[in-house]
Amino acid sequence: MSVPAWSWSPEVWWTLFGHFLALSLMSIGGAITLVPDMHRRLVQDSALLSDADFTGAIALAQAAPGPNVLFVALMGWYAGGLGGAVVSMVGIMLPSTTLALAVSRWVSVRRHWLGVRAFQAGMTPVTVGLLLATGWHLMPPLDGQPRAWGLAVAVALLVWRTRIRLIWLVLAGAALGALGVV
């Protein structure tokens, strides 16, 4: 279904670039929060991607190393080859990166302002809850895949309480998954 890696398709690239550029500044909480929007734009409205490629991109990026936002590069890859991957990543990152850098500089100069300190103090516990919610959503379902669920819980305890190298846990998970244990 997907196009060849070296496909030359500037019109597709422009379309991808425009969509991701427009979505970038809305991606509060990460690009993953925009998945419904992306589905509407790329699959339903413009048919740049098949449904299977769309979900496949998210699943693969979730498991592969690196920030989860790389699923955007994969969508670009499936729709427009290597060029599509690059323009999609630039589109999603450029506006948010510029804003984040500007704001964080503004804040770090004013680190001792009461307002800035209050903002960080107030947001920190809320962030902890929001990150827990992210982990919660990624948990395998307890009734559908009880063994995968148990693996996730065991990993959570190990990461919290020990200093075990994370890569061993990943390798163990991959092995158990490939053998069909979880």
Added chain:
Amino acid sequence: MADTPALARPASLRELFIAFTLLALQGFGGVIAVAQRELCERRRWLDAREFVDMLASAQVLPGPNVCNLSLMIGDRFFGWRGALTALAGMILAPMALMLLLAWGLGEASSLPHAQGLIRGALGGIAAVAAGQIIGTVLKLSAPLREHELGWPACLGLAALALALVVHWRWPLVQVLLSLGAAACLVSYALLKRQAARQAGPQA
């Protein structure tokens, strides 16, 4: 945490780039867990409280939180060049690897057996990734014990944020604008009272 020897810093842009590349390549299913390990515990560029404070700002801004976090850390050590270097380290190598993987999976589509193995392995990794995030967040909650708002209030805020998203399915922006804003206002009042108390013992 009591065990905090003096913090270190990267010696060069090159070291910064390599550090972020290595940590991104170890971050299966998300980078927060590895970032916390590498930056706070192994390299000691940040302490746990700074990490969670930066993560809070990174979370509120648009863009992936770990990418915003790398921008902030890079900027802090080497200005805008550091910011771009850290971000490039976070993205370039994992992106190349991921495209290679996608290409390989496409090639392997004629081999159903290999496909099954790979899908199984990816499923196992996804379960581990979920556990890693939860374990890391539990670890990150440790500095909240010395938080200005107090430990019980922090626990309550975190639990409420979790419940709003998971149980009541609020969009993240709505949680930030209501619960987040309220927490900031209370912190502001509290810090202001503290400052007034410190300023005026002579009264």
